[in-house]
Amino acid sequence: MGNVGRHYYQWRYGGASPQSPPRWQLPAMPEWVPAGQEIDIPDLDATYRLHISEANVDTGAVTALAEIDIARFNEPQPGKLYLQVVPAAYGYFTLDALRVAGQPVDPEWIDGGFILGVPLPAGLATPFTVAVDFRLSIDQEASGWGGTSLDSGVLRLGYWFPIISDQHVFSDTLDPSQSRAANYQVTVDAASDVIVAHTGVETGQSSLGGGRVRHEMAATDVRDFALVLSRRFAVQSTTLSDGTTALYYSHPASPGGAASAAFAAAEETVSAMSGLLGPYPYPTLSIVDVGPRMPGGLEFPGLIYINGAYAPFDRLIVHEVAHQWLYAVIGNRTLVDGWIDEGGAEFFERGVPTGFTEVPSPPAEGYQFWLDADATELRAAQGRQWYYSIYEQGARFYYQMAWQMGWDAFWDAWRDVYRRYSFGIVTPVEMLSVFQSHSPVDLRPLYAEYFRYPWIRDLLPNP
Numbered sequence: 001m002g003n004v005g006r007h008y009y010q011w012r013y014g015g016a017s018p019q020s021p022p023r024w025q026l027p028a029m030p031e032w033v034p035a036g037q038e039i040d041i042p043d044l045d046a047t048y049r050l051h052i053s054e055a056n057v058d059t060g061a062v063t064a065l066a067e068i069d070i071a072r073f074n075e076p077q078p079g080k081l082y083l084q085v086v087p088a089a090y091g092y093f094t095l096d097a098l099r100v101a102g103q104p105v106d107p108e109w110i111d112g113g114f115i116l117g118v119p120l121p122a123g124l125a126t127p128f129t130v131a132v133d134f135r136l137s138i139d140q141e142a143s144g145w146g147g148t149s150l151d152s153g154v155l156r157l158g159y160w161f162p163i164i165s166d167q168h169v170f171s172d173t174l175d176p177s178q179s180r181a182a183n184y185q186v187t188v189d190a191a192s193d194v195i196v197a198h199t200g201v202e203t204g205q206s207s208l209g210g211g212r213v214r215h216e217m218a219a220t221d222v223r224d225f226a227l228v229l230s231r232r233f234a235v236q237s238t239t240l241s242d243g244t245t246a247l248y249y250s251h252p253a254s255p256g257g258a259a260s261a262a263f264a265a266a267e268e269t270v271s272a273m274s275g276l277l278g279p280y281p282y283p284t285l286s287i288v289d290v291g292p293r294m295p296g297g298l299e300f301p302g303l304i305y306i307n308g309a310y311a312p313f314d315r316l317i318v319h320e321v322a323h324q325w326l327y328a329v330i331g332n333r334t335l336v337d338g339w340i341d342e343g344g345a346e347f348f349e350r351g352v353p354t355g356f357t358e359v360p361s362p363p364a365e366g367y368q369f370w371l372d373a374d375a376t377e378l379r380a381a382q383g384r385q386w387y388y389s390i391y392e393q394g395a396r397f398y399y400q401m402a403w404q405m406g407w408d409a410f411w412d413a414w415r416d417v418y419r420r421y422s423f424g425i426v427t428p429v430e431m432l433s434v435f436q437s438h439s440p441v442d443l444r445p446l447y448a449e450y451f452r453y454p455w456i457r458d459l460l461p462n463p
């Protein structure tokens with residue numbers, strides 16, 4: 001069961017601890033898939049074995065091997081896999097070797113290596129392994145937002161390894177990564193004074209001699225595996241009321257008192273969202289101050305990046321913790337349907353601390369984009385219109401749904417989304433179908449105010 005927490009099983013199985021938990025196999029809703037609502041990230045069962053043999057927190061040099069064991073495809077096996085390599089977009093990535101089932105392969109190099117097209121030979125049978133030897137030369141990423149960056153002795157390793165994805169654009173407004181849930185086994189060899197914050201749980205630690213230590217970690221059903229390394233981290237921990245272990249990683253420049261404020265906001269959010277949607281499924285929640293140049297925060301499964309000096313700090317924590325439900329557990333095509341996760345996190349950021357009364361007002365110039373704008377369209381955003389149009393307009397949309405259908409039906413719909421799409425990916429047609437199916441009023445006129453989807457008229461109201 002890996003890192004799927006006991007309170008999750010308490011809820012899911014009523015206290016039983018099955019040896020082989022059933023997979024989430026609920027009917028897709030709706031059964032039809034309109035154009036543009038396909039999920040191109042291949043549906044497969046994979047275990048990532050990631051080995052970092054060098055991670056230097058002074059120079060940013062990382063040497064690693066990613067072995068992706070593909071057990072089976074849950075759909076016809078594609079002729080090509082697309083590996084997403086976010087560090088290539090920052091110019092940090094060097095590919096040393098790529099092998100499919102032991103055979104060297106020359107990948108198709110797309111967008112400077114941000115996407116690697118890996119051909120799969122016809123007749124290649126599962127299980128097989130895609131192995132990538134690579135190095136990273138990580139520097140201080142210019143915008144401050146970089147998932148992968150070296151900032152004041154803090155080495156951020158988010159989106160740091162080749163991961164199975166689809167062909168998509170890089171974005172500096174929406175999160176640049178989209179992937180499916182998988183299992184992870186990770187080892188990091190580093191100097192013995194380096195503290196390692198990570199997704200999942202630590203399963204072992206051993207001395208390598210010469211002042212070096214191997215950290216062994218694992219995670220189940222996570223769609224990414226983030227690490228943050230620093231020899232300047234101090235770690236505080238607490239237990240949230242649902243049993244989750246919350247950890248706060250601070251560095252010498254972090255403001256005092258931030259840990260207790262972060263724990264209070266995390267408790268409020270985990271408690272609220274567990275009740276409203278469904279339980280927080282991971283045993284740990286790591287809150288990591290990744291350095292003074294981070295303008296806000298970033299979400300990874302079971303781990304969030306924050307800047308301890310950000311104000312209002314509690315809102316930042318609520319937003320990033322809310323992403324554990326909207327992005328980590330309930331996945332979406334983040335570069336295509338940013339309204340689901342970013343609009344949702346903004347809705348909960350404003351709603352959880354205020355009893356769902358704080359509604360963002362439109363900016364004076366109005367919204368530049370429809371709520372369904374994707375990362376490519378958002379490249380034309382002026383000023384902070386990417387934020388207004390997707391985050392704030394998304395929050396308004398969720399509020400308007402709640403007002404029209406009533407709060408009880410609204411929360412029933414959210415629990416249904418959680419039940420159907422946990423550890424999967426939900427598309428807009430599925431989201432809007434679930435809310436429509438729980439609504440006593442026809443939501444299609446509201447949908448048409450926010451979205452250009454041509455299939456809205458086909459979402460018939462609940463009889």
Ligand SMILES: [Zn+2]
Nearest residue numbers: 319323342345
């Ligand atoms: Zn967000």
